[in-house]
Every structure is written in structure tokens, then in C-alpha cells.
Amino acid sequence: MTTIDPSLYLKSQQQTRSVDAGSNSMLGKDDFLKILMTQLQNQDPTSPMKDKEFISQMTSFSTLEQMTNMSTAIEKLTQAQNFAPVVKYSSMIGNQVSYEVINENGTVMGAETSEVLAVTKKQNSVELELKNGEKISPEQIMRVSDQTD
Structure with a gap:
């Protein structure tokens, strides 16, 4: 059985972002995609991810992307209203x-x-x-x- 290199674990990865009081420390859609791709690349070929798990993760990604797009649209709408009195x-x-x-x-x-x-x-x-x-x-x-x- 193959083992996963411990350096690939998220807790072993170095922080590439600086976290200050004004930044958002939540994972974004790019981070989610990187995690999913790493998981797919390093899964055990004799026991691949089940279809239900994969579909669930893809649904989560789709939901995250839609929420991000909606948030951006609401922000643009709010800015437009500030200029439109x-x-x-x-x-x-x-x-x-x-x-x-x-x-x-x-x-x-x-x-x-x-x-x-x-x-x-x-x-x-x-x-x-x-x-x-x-x-x-x-x-x-x-x-x-x-x-x-």
C-alpha cells in the first residue's frame, strides 16, 4: 500500500498569506480547488474516492463559487447605490x-x-x-x- 508524503498535509504547508487584522483568513475557491486536486492526485488507486464523496465535494465547490459571485455582485450593487442618490x-x-x-x-x-x-x-x-x-x-x-x- 502506498503512503502519502507527510509534507503534503495541510498542517505541514507553510502559510503563503499573511494574516493581519483586516484580511480574510477563510479559504477561497482557489484554495478549495487546490485541496481537491491534491486529494485526487494522492488518492490510493486501489481504493479511489467514492462517487458520492466526489459529487458532494464538487457540489460544495459549485456552491462556494456561486456565493462568491453573489457576494461580488452585491458589493457592486452597493457601490452603485452610493453613487446614485x-x-x-x-x-x-x-x-x-x-x-x-x-x-x-x-x-x-x-x-x-x-x-x-x-x-x-x-x-x-x-x-x-x-x-x-x-x-x-x-x-x-x-x-x-x-x-x-
């Missing part, structure tokens, strides 16, 4: 908005209504430019209605 509020252009009028002290003075002409992004906030010359924050809006209302 103007697009989010652009549907208000041409509509009437009722909003709270706030003075310099932050006190609500009443409510007014005007048409939204434009949406502007300034630093980390969004401003709605109104037909009456006011510029308001979306948080001030109480009601949005179509021009025909």
Missing part, C-alpha cells in the same frame, strides 16, 4: 412637493408647495432645486404629487 430623487423632477420651511435655527416655520426643477448632489447630501427658488433637502418633503393634482 441623484438618480434616486430624479423621478421628482416636474412634480409638486410640499415641504417643511425651516429657519436658520432649525425650527419648522410652516409648509410650502413648489415644483421640483432639478436634483443636485453636494458633498454627501442631495438638494432639490424648486421653481420658487428654494433649495431643500429630501428629508423636508412631506408630500409629492403630479402636476395635474
